[in-house]
Amino acid sequence: xxxxxxxxxxxxxxxxxxxxxxxxxxxxxxxxxxxxxxxxxxxxxxxxxxxxxxxxxxxxxxxxxxxxxxxxxxxxxxxxxxxxxxxxxxxxxxxxxxxxxxxxxxxxxxxxxxxxxxxxxxxxxxxxxxxxxxxxxxxxxxxxxxxxxxxxxxxxxxxxxxxxxxxxxxxxxxxxxxxxxxxxxxxxxxxxxxxxxxxxxxxxxxxxxxxxxxxxxxxxxxxxxxxxxxxxxxxxxxxxxxxxxxxxxxxxxxxxxxxxxxxxxxxxxxxxxxxxxxxxxxxxxxxxxxxxxxxxxxxxxxxxxxxxxxxxxxxxxxxxxxxxxxxxxxxx
Amino acid sequence: xxxxxxxxxxxxxxxxxxxxxxxxxxxxxxxxxxxxxxxxxxxxxxxxxxxxxxxxxxxxxxxxxxxxxxxxxxxxxxxxxxxxxxxxxxxxxxxxxxxxxxxxxxxxxxxxxxxxxxxxxxxxxxxxxxxxxxxxxxxxxxxxxxxxxxxxxxxxxxxxxxxxxxxxxxxxxxxxxxxxxxxxxxxxxxxxxxxxxxxxxxxxxxxxxxxxxxxxxxxxxxxxxxxxxxxxxxxxxxxxxxxxxxxxxxxxxxxxxxxxxxxxxxxxxxxxxxxxxxx
Numbered sequence: 001x002x003x004x005x006x007x008x009x010x011x012x013x014x015x016x017x018x019x020x021x022x023x024x025x026x027x028x029x030x031x032x033x034x035x036x037x038x039x040x041x042x043x044x045x046x047x048x049x050x051x052x053x054x055x056x057x058x059x060x061x062x063x064x065x066x067x068x069x070x071x072x073x074x075x076x077x078x079x080x081x082x083x084x085x086x087x088x089x090x091x092x093x094x095x096x097x098x099x100x101x102x103x104x105x106x107x108x109x110x111x112x113x114x115x116x117x118x119x120x121x122x123x124x125x126x127x128x129x130x131x132x133x134x135x136x137x138x139x140x141x142x143x144x145x146x147x148x149x150x151x152x153x154x155x156x157x158x159x160x161x162x163x164x165x166x167x168x169x170x171x172x173x174x175x176x177x178x179x180x181x182x183x184x185x186x187x188x189x190x191x192x193x194x195x196x197x198x199x200x201x202x203x204x205x206x207x208x209x210x211x212x213x214x215x216x217x218x219x220x221x222x223x224x225x226x227x228x229x230x231x232x233x234x235x236x237x238x239x240x241x242x243x244x245x246x247x248x249x250x251x252x253x254x255x256x257x258x259x260x261x262x263x264x265x266x267x268x269x270x271x272x273x274x275x276x277x278x279x280x281x282x283x284x285x286x287x288x289x290x291x292x293x294x295x296x297x298x299x300x301x302x303x304x305x306x307x308x309x310x311x312x313x314x315x316x317x318x319x320x321x322x323x324x325x326x327x328x329x330x331x332x
Numbered sequence: 333x334x335x336x337x338x339x340x341x342x343x344x345x346x347x348x349x350x351x352x353x354x355x356x357x358x359x360x361x362x363x364x365x366x367x368x369x370x371x372x373x374x375x376x377x378x379x380x381x382x383x384x385x386x387x388x389x390x391x392x393x394x395x396x397x398x399x400x401x402x403x404x405x406x407x408x409x410x411x412x413x414x415x416x417x418x419x420x421x422x423x424x425x426x427x428x429x430x431x432x433x434x435x436x437x438x439x440x441x442x443x444x445x446x447x448x449x450x451x452x453x454x455x456x457x458x459x460x461x462x463x464x465x466x467x468x469x470x471x472x473x474x475x476x477x478x479x480x481x482x483x484x485x486x487x488x489x490x491x492x493x494x495x496x497x498x499x500x501x502x503x504x505x506x507x508x509x510x511x512x513x514x515x516x517x518x519x520x521x522x523x524x525x526x527x528x529x530x531x532x533x534x535x536x537x538x539x540x541x542x543x544x545x546x547x548x549x550x551x552x553x554x555x556x557x558x559x560x561x562x563x564x565x566x567x568x569x570x571x572x573x574x575x576x577x578x579x580x581x582x583x584x585x586x587x588x589x590x591x592x593x594x595x596x597x598x599x600x601x602x603x604x605x606x607x608x609x610x611x
Binding site for chain 2: 225226227229230231232233234235236237240244245248249252323324325328
């Protein structure tokens with residue numbers, strides 16, 4: 001068990017290191033000179049050299065990468081002498097656009113993305129599992145076919161179409177929701193809730209469709225298992241057969257997929273956040289890409305990779321708790 | 333007059349489709365005395381498993397069952413599902429072929445053994461259920477039952493898993509145990525142990541036994557009456573000893589001849605002609 005966890009943690013560290021390396025290669029080594037970008041119109045070669053020295057981009061690749069890594073764990077300083085800017089760990093550098101520390105930018109926006117992700121996740125889990133169960137119980141009947149139609153629709157509509165139509169319908173035409181504007185929860189909980197309601201629904205619909213299909217397939221497959229037949233042969237009531245012998249094995253794999261989907265969403269919902277003007281990680285990523293703000297792009301990429309890898313590990317550990325075949329090794 | 337436990341007449345199981353009734357068991361008649369042991373023998377696809385599922389009322393979706401199954405004077409085919417459930421596990425228990433896939437990997441064997449007891453008897457505490465599971469495991473001679481009761485199916489060997497399956501049927505003291513190919517997935521040495529165990533339980537509890545198998549060596553050890561099936565038809569039935577020594581139907585003779593013997597000349601194994609060749 002301890003060995004299992006240790007292996008997973010080690011694997012996670014290796015993956016994260018490789019992700020850092022590849023991201024670094026792509027964004028720093030292969031992109032145009034950031035110093036030119038920063039320096040602006042009235043630029044002298046001396047000024048460019050100065051900026052390069054401050055950023056450290058005049059150093060060889062491995063030195064830069066080393067500084068970047070140590071900046072992540074121990075912080076680093078840009079420039080030398082009294083003008084040096086100290087960047088505390090975990091240092092992801094400074095935005096070329098706003099000169100803000102990327103770490104601070106992420107910390108500011110992460111709560112917004114997390115709110116979007118958590119609300120959407122609750123919705124899609126409830127709707128997806130409920131829809132899938134109903135479909136499985138009514139396999140081949142009207143309800144099953146109706147839900148199949150809904151899931152197909154849900155999966156086919158692109159997020160931005162859904163987002164814009166929903167906004168048009170609920171805000172402009174029906175006036176059920178106020179026009180979204182950023183309000184903290186502590187100030188006006190109702191307005192806060194109304195702001196997030198549409199992003200939650202938009203994100204949840206596509207995912208709920210996938211989870212519905214997954215749940216339906218898992219449940220139907222589990223009901224074919226021999227141990228379900230054994231349970232029925234014991235004379236258990238259909239309710240017990242379902243709850244104990246069909247649901248638990250059928251829903252366990254959902255945990256795996258949910259962990260990864262959720263972690264991915266924490267790293268920002270690019271389209272949804274942009275459409276609804278939510279100042280989360282996704283919108284920050286979109287903005288930084290259009291402005292070629294490399295440190296920010298890199299910070300967001302690393303954050304997303306980190307979340308997915310950590311999410312994966314959490315799922316692995318959760319599995320040891322819910323699946324006895326993983327938890328206790330064979331002794332026979 | 334002997335005391336009949338199970339009285340089956342004209343049992344027919346079909347999967348009706350556009351091409352016809354598609355019968356896999358055709359008008360089967362047999363009886364089982366209280367405490368008796370009946371072997372149902374046949375090749376794969378002969379309808380023997382469908383016969384057992386028909387008795388349990390556990391036929392797959394789309395199956396149609398006709399005829400009469402009388403258990404201890406009650407007509408099972410007339411019973412609604414809810415009433416049938418009170419027979420299953422309590423008075424009629426079933427042991428399946430593959431013990432690994434027939435046990436739920438997510439629950440301890442103790443939970444699964446006591447499950448039938450807890451659902452058929454009300455007001456059973458967790459502790460009582462556990463005691464019952466341990467007792468059942470001891471009866472099927474699983475060593476260190478008090479500890480093994482909390483283990484999961486994957487922690488047991490194949491033979492031990494089948495013992496768990498048998499223990500599962502024991503807690504309710506059923507009057508009829510149906511064992512569908514209980515030894516097929518096991519090693520030969522383990523097979524003998526499981527058969528001995530079944531025979532022992534039968535003599536201890538007085539339960540009737542229906543043993544379904546394709547393996548004549550298996551039925552010869554434990555059953556006193558035989559039903560030979562082929563393609564859903566009843567080929568021959570009678571006392572086991574008579575069928576082994578003096579088979580009447582040519583098919584039964586071929587089946588017996590196909591069993592390799594240690595004193596045979598070395599040569600090709602005798603195989604049965606396929607249904608098409610025989611026709």
